[in-house]
Amino acid sequence: MVKSTAGAHLFVGFNGTEFGRDLMAVIREFRIGGLVLFRRNISSAGQLRELLKDVQLYSRETLGRGTLIAVDEEGGAVQRLHPALPWLPSALETARSGSDAVIHSARTVAKRLKALGIQINFAPVLDVVDDPEGHFLGSRSPGAVPERVARLGRLWIETFQSLGVSATAKHFPGLGKAALDPHHRLPVVETEDPARLEDQLLPFRHAVAAGVHAVMTSHALYPAWDPERPGTLSAAVNRGILRDRLGFQGVLFSDDLDMKAVSGRIPLRDVAHWGLEATVDGFLVCQRPENVEPLYAALYDAIRAGGSARDLHEASMKRLQRLLSFHF
Numbered sequence: 001m002v003k004s005t006a007g008a009h010l011f012v013g014f015n016g017t018e019f020g021r022d023l024m025a026v027i028r029e030f031r032i033g034g035l036v037l038f039r040r041n042i043s044s045a046g047q048l049r050e051l052l053k054d055v056q057l058y059s060r061e062t063l064g065r066g067t068l069i070a071v072d073e074e075g076g077a078v079q080r081l082h083p084a085l086p087w088l089p090s091a092l093e094t095a096r097s098g099s100d101a102v103i104h105s106a107r108t109v110a111k112r113l114k115a116l117g118i119q120i121n122f123a124p125v126l127d128v129v130d131d132p133e134g135h136f137l138g139s140r141s142p143g144a145v146p147e148r149v150a151r152l153g154r155l156w157i158e159t160f161q162s163l164g165v166s167a168t169a170k171h172f173p174g175l176g177k178a179a180l181d182p183h184h185r186l187p188v189v190e191t192e193d194p195a196r197l198e199d200q201l202l203p204f205r206h207a208v209a210a211g212v213h214a215v216m217t218s219h220a221l222y223p224a225w226d227p228e229r230p231g232t233l234s235a236a237v238n239r240g241i242l243r244d245r246l247g248f249q250g251v252l253f254s255d256d257l258d259m260k261a262v263s264g265r266i267p268l269r270d271v272a273h274w275g276l277e278a279t280v281d282g283f284l285v286c287q288r289p290e291n292v293e294p295l296y297a298a299l300y301d302a303i304r305a306g307g308s309a310r311d312l313h314e315a316s317m318k319r320l321q322r323l324l325s326f327h328f
Contacts (some may be wrong), residue, residue, distance in 0.1 A: 005317055006300040007031040011070060011253065013286035017043050019054035026289075027059060027067060030296045033320055034068035036286050037118070042084050045116065052117035066328035070120035070168075070253075073109050076139050085112055090139035091125055092132055095152050102152050106159035113165050119327040120166045122216055122253070124156045126203035128176040136181035146199040150206035157210045166323065169207035170216035171255060172242055173231060174200030182219035182261035186230065194224040205246055213323060214251045215242060217280065219261035230261060233274035243279055251281045251323045257295070258287040272298035276309050281316045 007030035014023050014035060026032060035055065042048050052069055059067040071080050076090025088094075094105045113121060128149050129141035142149045157167040177200065178187035191197060204215065217232040225241070226234040232254045242248045257263060257271060266274075272295065275283055283299070285291050302309045 004031055005313070006303050007296050008033040008317065008320055009281065009283050009299055009313075010034075010292060010296060011036050011068070011282045011284045012289070012292055013038060013256075013284075014289065015040060017041055017047055017051065019051055019058070022289075023055070024058060026292060027055070028062050030292060031063055032067065032292075033282060034070055034120070036122075036284060037069065037071040037080055038286070039080050042081060045081075045084050048081075048084065049116050056117065065324065068120055068324060068327065069118045070122055071113065071118050072122045073113065074123045074125060074140055075105060075109070078140060081112065081116075091123075091142045092139035095142035095148070099152065099155055102155050103159050106156045107163065110160045110163035110165045114163060118165070120168060120214065120323075121160065122168045122170060124153050124167065124169065125171070126150075126153045126169050126207060127171055127174050128200055128203065130176065135176070136178075137175060141176065146202040150203040153203050154206045154210045157207055157212045161211070161213060164327075166213035166326065168214040168216050168253060169204055169212045171218035171220075171231075172204050172215050173197065173218060173222065173225075173237055174204070175218050175220055176200055178218075178220045182255065183259050184261075186261040186265065187220040189220050189222050189224075191224050197222070197224065201241070201246070204242070208242075208246045208248045212248075212250060213326070214253055214282075215248060216253045217255055217278075219255050219259055229274055229278075230266075232257075232262065232280065233266070233271065233278055235274075235277045235279075238278040238280065249319070251319050252279055253282040254280050254284050256284045256286040258285060258291060263288070263291075268295050268298040269301070271295065272302045273309065276302060276312045276316070279312065279316065281319050 010032040011034040075088040125140045130144045160167045180187040226236040303313045
């Protein structure tokens with residue numbers, strides 16, 4: 001039983017635009033929970049629609065269930081479906097245009113994803129960024145005022161999910177005060193007083209209250225909350241704050257574990273153990289397919305060992321099943 005469900009934690013990136021043997025093998029051998037799309041997988045809307053139909057048919061035949069499909073479709077610099085589909089303005093530009101523009105953008109994106117067979121959008125970005133021009137997130141953030149980010153983020157989430165596509169609030173507990181990009185290095189958010197980080201939490205508090213289906217972690221280190229483990233792998237951050245304090249009961253995704261903030265710094269056995277302890281449900285492996293098998297093995301070993309890891313795995317499977325049931 002453990003072997004057949006450990007892979008459900010994995011959300012995997014892949015190469016190519018066709019449903020070939022490599023992708024079949026990943027689904028069949030590791031019984032993954034989901035796929036993550038990038039521009040390298042998309043040549044046209046028609047091609048993508050057929051690819052995802054093939055994925056779901058094979059998943060149902062092989063796994064007896066659907067496979068969740070996720071994408072980062074934020075607008076602006078981060079939209080995987082362009083140029084297959086028309087370009088959309090960034091989160092910052094949309095936010096500056098006001099509530100009606102946010103609702104229009106959310107409707108547009110949700111309808112596109114629904115028509116293509118995509119169930120999850122890894123958006124909206126809810127990081128509060130004081131200086132978009134000087135910060136690595138740039139225009140991906142809706143702005144510098146926590147209350148405004150919270151209000152517009154909630155509008156986006158509610159509009160999106162009303163159309164049947166799951167939203168993902170990211171990057172919890174906030175990258176706005178991080179100076180380094182976790183794609184390349186480990187950011188450290190320095191402050192001795194956790195109260196100084198409360199403004200970063202406000203948009204996520206509103207997202208949880210809005211019933212957001214998913215949250216994505218931040219790879220930054222927050223010494224005021226956990227001096228040893230980055231946010232993605234921190235039980236103090238994800239269990240203590242997100243789940244226990246804010247009351248989030250949905251699916252928690254890691255950010256891409258192939259980012260340099262984690263990859264090569266933390267052994268995969270620790271990623272598996274610490275991630276489960278932190279109540280991470282979906283472990284993303286997006287850029288390095290060779291990491292899928294060893295992370296699967298690490299998760300399998302952690303769960304098989306029993307104890308708290310097995311209990312946490314079983315609780316996680318219930319959260320993932322609820323999300324799966326929403327879409328299939």
